[in-house]
Amino acid sequence: MYRYEVIVYWSDEDEAYIAEVPELPGCMADGATYEEAIKNAQMVIAEWIEAAQELQREIPKPKGKLAFA
Secondary structure (H helix, E strand, O other), rough: OOOOEEEEEEEEOEEEEEOOOOOOOOOEEEEEEEEOOOHHHHHHHHHHHHHHOOOOOOOOOOOOOOOOO
């Protein structure tokens, strides 16, 4: 399991839970349930990291909880 922060919220527009990974630009998933969105986010994180490695791009280290001012 990856240790990146995942923000999950309900989207009326998509009629699904959306899971965003703020530390990995563009990395997000969805699911019919909260749990499914988290599970799908873990798969998408793995795919994001794999693609970044193939493109020789830097992979951010998980920072944990983000602070907003």
